[in-house]
Amino acid sequence: MYVDPTLVPPTLADALRERAKRAHRGFTFVRSDASERYMSYPDILKEAERRGAALYARGAKKGDRVALVIPDGDEFVLTFLGAAISGLVPVPIYPQLSFKNVEGYHDTVSHIVSAAGAQLLVTTETTAPYVEPVKARASVLREIVVASSFADQPHERVDVKVEPGDLGFLQFTSGSTSKPKGVAVTHGNLAWNSQCFIQQGLGRDDTDVGVSWLPLFHDMGLIGFLIGPVFTDIQVVFIPTANFVRAPRVWLEALSRHRGTITYAPNFAYALVTKRVKDRDVAELDLSCVRHAGCGAEPIQARTLREFADRLAPTGFRPEAFLPSYGMAEATLAISFGDRRGMGEKARGLRTDVVVQKSLEAGEAKAAAPGSEGSQELVNCGRAFPHHEMRVVKPGSFEPLPDRQIGEILFRGPSMCNGYFQDPEKTAESFKDGWLHTGDLGYLVDGEVFICGRSKDLIIIRGRNFYPGDIEWAVSELPRIRRGNVVAFGLSVNDEEQLVICAEAFQSDAAGLIEEITQLVNEQFALNVHHIELVPQGALPRTSSGKPQRRKAKDMFVQGAFAKMRNKGTTEAAT
Amino acid sequence: MSSPNRAELLQMFRTTATEIVEKEFASIEENTKITELGIDSLGMLEIIGSLERQLKIQIPDESLAGLTTVRDLIEAVEKRFKVQS
Numbered sequence: 001m002y003v004d005p006t007l008v009p010p011t012l013a014d015a016l017r018e019r020a021k022r023a024h025r026g027f028t029f030v031r032s033d034a035s036e037r038y039m040s041y042p043d044i045l046k047e048a049e050r051r052g053a054a055l056y057a058r059g060a061k062k063g064d065r066v067a068l069v070i071p072d073g074d075e076f077v078l079t080f081l082g083a084a085i086s087g088l089v090p091v092p093i094y095p096q097l098s099f100k101n102v103e104g105y106h107d108t109v110s111h112i113v114s115a116a117g118a119q120l121l122v123t124t125e126t127t128a129p130y131v132e133p134v135k136a137r138a139s140v141l142r143e144i145v146v147a148s149s150f151a152d153q154p155h156e157r158v159d160v161k162v163e164p165g166d167l168g169f170l171q172f173t174s175g176s177t178s179k180p181k182g183v184a185v186t187h188g189n190l191a192w193n194s195q196c197f198i199q200q201g202l203g204r205d206d207t208d209v210g211v212s213w214l215p216l217f218h219d220m221g222l223i224g225f226l227i228g229p230v231f232t233d234i235q236v237v238f239i240p241t242a243n244f245v246r247a248p249r250v251w252l253e254a255l256s257r258h259r260g261t262i263t264y265a266p267n268f269a270y271a272l273v274t275k276r277v278k279d280r281d282v283a284e285l286d287l288s289c290v291r292h293a294g295c296g297a298e299p300i301q302a303r304t305l306r307e308f309a310d311r312l313a314p315t316g317f318r319p320e321a322f323l324p325s326y327g328m329a330e331a332t333l334a335i336s337f338g339d340r341r342g343m344g345e346k347a348r349g350l351r352t353d354v355v356v357q358k359s360l361e362a363g364e365a366k367a368a369a370p371g372s373e374g375s376q377e378l379v380n381c382g383r384a385f386p387h388h389e390m391r392v393v394k395p396g397s398f399e400p401l402p403d404r405q406i407g408e409i410l411f412r413g414p415s416m417c418n419g420y421f422q423d424p425e426k427t428a429e430s431f432k433d434g435w436l437h438t439g440d441l442g443y444l445v446d447g448e449v450f451i452c453g454r455s456k457d458l459i460i461i462r463g464r465n466f467y468p469g470d471i472e473w474a475v476s477e478l479p480r481i482r483r484g485n486v487v488a489f490g491l492s493v494n495d496e497e498q499l500v501i502c503a504e505a506f507q508s509d510a511a512g513l514i515e516e517i518t519q520l521v522n523e524q525f526a527l528n529v530h531h532i533e534l535v536p537q538g539a540l541p542r543t544s545s546g547k548p549q550r551r552k553a554k555d556m557f558v559q560g561a562f563a564k565m566r567n568k569g570t571t572e573a574a575t
Numbered sequence: 576m577s578s579p580n581r582a583e584l585l586q587m588f589r590t591t592a593t594e595i596v597e598k599e600f601a602s603i604e605e606n607t608k609i610t611e612l613g614i615d616s617l618g619m620l621e622i623i624g625s626l627e628r629q630l631k632i633q634i635p636d637e638s639l640a641g642l643t644t645v646r647d648l649i650e651a652v653e654k655r656f657k658v659q660s
Binding site for chain 1: 610
């Protein structure tokens with residue numbers, strides 16, 4: 001099945017050459033010192049071709065993987081595109097963050113480089129010292145190339161034909177394990193998904209301007225704001241992620257100044273803005289231009305979005321712009337959007353379903369009156385895109401469940417990837433009989449999906465099902481706990497599943513907090529907490545995007561790593 | 576703004592960290608390791624962003640890599656004052 005050629009070109013290589021015909025359009029890169037570099041499409045193509053040729057000059061050939069550890073937006077984009085349009089397979093890897101465990105970083109990068117079989121790794125002068133040790137650990141790695149050396153390369157174009165079935169890049173998912181898996185994404189997958197989410201989902205037009213501070217080594221930033229826009233001709237403003245975190249205002253400022261129409265962020269970022277934005281900023285900004293404020297990549301809380309919309313109402317921000325989205329790397333990027341196709345400007349923004357919280361325990365989502373006691377609000381993530389299909393089945397089967405019955409979400413269609421790169425075992429676990437088994441639990445109502453949580457993380461206690469995210473969210477509400485610094489998991493104790501909560505907090509708070517958490521979980525979930533571990537701030541293991549890793553946290557807990565940290569402290573034991 | 580002295584910068588770091596992480600720290604001294612404070616990298620960047628705004632300086636990303644102690648950060652800030660004033 002082919003993409004609609006009137007909507008998107010068949011490969012990223014064709015797409016970039018097509019874009020270069022419109023010389024008055026291009027991308028803007030904001031640097032960390034807030035200066036801006038604009039590059040027109042033809043200039044981007046020329047530089048990308050030069051970099052592709054430079055990689056071939058260093059011995060790369062069609063189909064070879066090239067690892068990229070590049071923190072700067074422009075350098076990353078030009079090298080990524082250069083590799084991809086020349087038939088090479090870029091493998092984006094997150095750059096070293098400061099104040100982090102260096103040893104662990106080298107482990108992860110070495111693992112990715114080896115799993116990808118990358119002989120070349122491209123980096124920048126500032127990042128080179130952090131990847132140098134990888135050479136000794138990943139024997140496949142032949143050379144570390146510094147991007148500035150491409151400047152010596154004369155401009156030439158590698159004569160390679162790129163086909164839709166060729167690999168476009170490898171997306172290593174940070175997932176919840178220490179060993180990321182490399183999703184093999186083809187040019188065809190990218191074309192299809194771009195057609196779905198930008199043409200059909202966002203209803204793109206020529207006046208659209210994307211604004212993104214999302215990291216480019218993750219699917220939402222990379223496909224959402226680089227690859228998708230190259231396929232569909234959307235001009236984009238790229239902001240360094242660190243600039244946003246240092247001063248969340250820069251996101252809003254860029255939207256206002258560049259008249260941004262499309263932007264995306266995970267739930268936590270909307271919360272951060274609400275918390276940090278100043279009245280003066282709100283008065284100065286004009287966000288009436290924003291058509292789509294997407295939210296994805298982590299569980300979406302309706303309240304967070306409402307608080308953001310209230311706080312920014314004076315800027316002209318319209319709550320209808322909210323676009324809750326569901327997707328994952330194995331599906332290229334997007335699976336479904338809160339429904340708005342064909343609705344144009346009548347988009348409806350955030351839509352939710354209020355259910356009886358207790359019914360979720362038994363695997364059902366019974367409708368409840370909004371705001372009623374014991375109710376829980378879930379966000380509508382819409383229906384699958386055309387030519388794609390979503391199904392909710394009894395876990396471990398293909399048997400579709402009726403509406404409002406919770407089961408595993410399956411997905412299929414041309415955006416679905418073929419599997420993990422050179423890993424038939426892991427591929428067989430998730431890709432079965434033409435369906436992607438997402439591992440997410442959720443339910444459908446009239447074809448629209450509501451996500452409850454990851455099936456592997458589900459905590460089943462005496463036949464009642466609990467989603468760790470719900471418990472973590474509730475505990476995060478306590479004043480002495482920082483949002484996002486809580487992990488809940490089930491632990492088998494004497495053959496019975498029990499609830500364990502690990503939360504980052506100060507030991508001086510330990511006694512009171514443990515009581516508060518116990519009480520809260522008891523009240524809200526009628527559930528007994530087997531053990532509460534208060535760990536130092538920053539101690540919970542996180543993915544490269546900063547999400548706590550539940551399974552790794554559980555391993556650490558079982559191995560006694562947290563108890564050791566606690567005993568090293570000067571204060572009394574936590575329990 | 577004239578360059579604040581080290582004691583003032585340390586105090587400013589304490590106040591800012593407390594405000595961002597929303598918690599009193601037991602003690603923060605120059606030789607305290609950042610990892611001991613247990614502030615995650617996101618929180619640390621928020622703190623640095625706030626210091627940059629208060630002091631009207633910009634600390635380049637390059638000088639953030641490899642910061643180990645609070646002293647390292649204070650010195651990175653002092654260096655910016657020398658460059659920008």
